[in-house]
Amino acid sequence: MRGPVRGYREPDAPAPVAAMVGMEGGRRAMISFDHVGKHYAGRHVLDDVSLTIERGSFVALVGASGAGKTTLLKAINRLVEIDTGTIAIEGRDVAAQPVAELRRRIGYVFQGIGLFPHMSVAENVALVPRLQGVPREERAARVAELLDLVALPADFAERRPAQLSGGQAQRVGFARALAARPAIMLMDEPFGALDPVTRDELGAAYRALHEAMGLTSLIVTHDMAEALLLADRVIVIGEGRILADQPPRALIHGAGDPRIEAMIAVARRSAARLDAIAAGR
Numbered sequence: 001m002r003g004p005v006r007g008y009r010e011p012d013a014p015a016p017v018a019a020m021v022g023m024e025g026g027r028r029a030m031i032s033f034d035h036v037g038k039h040y041a042g043r044h045v046l047d048d049v050s051l052t053i054e055r056g057s058f059v060a061l062v063g064a065s066g067a068g069k070t071t072l073l074k075a076i077n078r079l080v081e082i083d084t085g086t087i088a089i090e091g092r093d094v095a096a097q098p099v100a101e102l103r104r105r106i107g108y109v110f111q112g113i114g115l116f117p118h119m120s121v122a123e124n125v126a127l128v129p130r131l132q133g134v135p136r137e138e139r140a141a142r143v144a145e146l147l148d149l150v151a152l153p154a155d156f157a158e159r160r161p162a163q164l165s166g167g168q169a170q171r172v173g174f175a176r177a178l179a180a181r182p183a184i185m186l187m188d189e190p191f192g193a194l195d196p197v198t199r200d201e202l203g204a205a206y207r208a209l210h211e212a213m214g215l216t217s218l219i220v221t222h223d224m225a226e227a228l229l230l231a232d233r234v235i236v237i238g239e240g241r242i243l244a245d246q247p248p249r250a251l252i253h254g255a256g257d258p259r260i261e262a263m264i265a266v267a268r269r270s271a272a273r274l275d276a277i278a279a280g281r
């Protein structure tokens with residue numbers, strides 16, 4: 001992708017100016033969870049979750065397998081329907097909105113991406129704009145712009161998904177999600193299947209796009225280091241509840257909960273070991 005490929009944003013740096021426009025005395029809420037509950041077979045998967053995500057923020061959802069991260073994310077675009085409580089986007093209850101319309105305004109990227117195999121890259125990227133009635137020439141221009149933005153050569157437009165590497169397909173997935181000009185991007189382990197270098201590059205490049213496009217971004221990841229390096233705010237989920245909700249620096253300095261301390265310790269130990277190897281210790 002274009003933009004600074006290396007060097008994530010300083011984790012606790014202030015929010016982009018675009019995100020602050022039109023606010024009085026605080027950041028404006030983009031997504032609000034109000035006492036949200038979800039259960040499967042009598043077991044709580046989301047247990048009375050209340051949460052506000054501000055416009056322009058970059059939030060990581062971390063936690064053990066089965067903690068409820070994906071459920072929380074999918075409740076926003078109604079791939080999962082909640083049992084109790086309310087989720088609102090800019091004050092409008094998502095349950096009261098036509099689902100297709102809601103999803104077209106929310107970019108969604110997940111591991112393995114789900115490109116349509118019988119369509120070219122260009123057709124995949126232009127799918128939602130086509131459904132939105134964007135004229136053909138404008139769609140072609142948008143595809144070219146988006147492929148450039150995610151640093152794929154223009155001639156990739158005619159390729160089929162089977163002719164792409166995993167990292168290239170994931171870039172197309174980002175381009176497709178951004179094609180409808182969403183205000184919100186939901187990402188579920190979007191870098192999970194990639195090699196570490198591509199993962200790092202794509203993460204940093206997406207962070208730059210987030211800034212440039214004034215997006216509100218939520219990423220689900222197992223990887224605490226990735227969450228701490230990418231996000232402005234890290235929400236740790238455990239058994240359907242919020243165990244911690246802090247900026248990276250604050251979380252590193254005192255998570256309190258031993259389960260979270262353990263996740264941070266893993267990231268710290270890897271960094272310390274690398275330093276020790278580099279120093280010849």
Ligand SMILES: Nc1ncnc2c1ncn2[C@@H]1O[C@H](COP(=O)(O)OP(=O)(O)OP(=O)(O)O)[C@@H](O)[C@H]1O
Nearest residue numbers: 040041045063064065066067068069070071072222
């Ligand atoms: N459709 C479903 N029917 C029954 N149980 C489900 C369903 N979807 C999810 N669950 C259960 O809900 C719990 C939370 O799942 P969820 O996918 O949100 O967890 P997660 O934190 O994203 O996990 P992972 O990191 O492994 O993806 C899990 O115990 C899972 O088995």
